[in-house]
Amino acid sequence: MDDLTVEQASRFWSEVLDKVKQQKTVLIVAKNSVTNQLFGTVQLQIDLPTNQAHRADVAKMLVHSDFRRMGIAQKLLQRIEKIAIALNKTLMVLDTVTDSAAYFMYQKCGWTIVGDIPNYALLPNGLPCSTTYFYKSLNSPAEKTSSPQIH
Template sequence: MNALEIRVLSDDATTVAMLADLLIETVAAGGSVSFMHPLPVEPARDFWRKSLAAAARGERAVLGAWQDGVLAGTVTLLLDFPPNQPHRAEIAKLMTGRDHRGKGIATRLMRAAEELAVEKGRTLLVLDTASETGAAGLYERLGFTLTGAIPDFALKPHGGLTGTLIYWKRIGAGGRTLS
C-alpha cells in the first residue's frame, strides 16, 4: 500500500466525480452530512463544484486524502466568517470511504485541517456531529471539548430525527495542537 497523501483539492471533473461518489456512499451508509438518501449524482457533483468554487475564493479549503490514486477521504475547513469572528474556522464534511475506514485517515485529515487553520491564523476550531452515528469519539480523542447536545437537530439520511453534538478546540496561539 502506498503512503497516504493529503492535499488541498481544486475544481476538476475527476476530483468532483470522486468527491460526489464519496458523498453518495456516505449518505447511503447513513452519514449525516446534510443530504438525504438516495442522493442523485448531479446534486452531489453540484455541491462539490460550489464548494470548490468557494475554496478558490478563499472561503474554505477542501482537503483530500489519496491512497493508491483513490480518494480515500475528505474534510472541509470553513473559513468565511463575519468580521467579529476572524479567529475561528469550522470543520465540515469529514468523510472516509467505506473501504478506507479504521486506518487513521480521518485522524490525518483532521490534523491537516487543524494545521491549515493555524497557518491561516485561526485560534479556534468548531464542529458538529450527529449524536447517534457521528464521530464524537474521534473528535474527543483529538482534544475537542463537547459544548452540548441539541436534540432533533436534523433528519437522518434514511429518515427520522437525530440530535447533534457541538464541539470546540483552541488551536495555534490559542491553545494546544493535535498530538
C-alpha cells in the same frame, strides 16, 4: 442522504470547489497516490464574519466506509488544524451526529463537547437525529491557562 442523486452530489461539490477558488473554504482530500482514488475529505470554512475572524468551522469530514478505522480521519484533522494555525485561527468548531463513531473520534482527538441539539439534522434514511457541537482551542498551553487580570 439515501436518495441523493448524482446531479445533487455534483452540484454540492461544484459549490464547494467554487468556495475553494474564492478562498472561503480550504478542502483537504486523502487519496491513493497510485490509483488517485479519493477516500477521505474534510473542509475548513474560513469565510466568517469580521467578529469571528479568529475561528474556522470544520465541515464534511468524510471517509469512505472501506477505509474507516485506519486513522485517516485523525490525519485529516491534524492537517486541517495545521492549516488553521497557519491562517492565524485560534478556535475551531464542528458538529456531528451524537454518539456516532465520529463523535467518539473527535473526543479522542482532543475536541471539547459544547452540547447537543435534539432533532437538529437528518440521518441518511431521513430520520431526525441529535447533533453535538464541539470546539478545539488552537492557543498555546500558556495562553489557555492565562486569564485576564481585573483591577
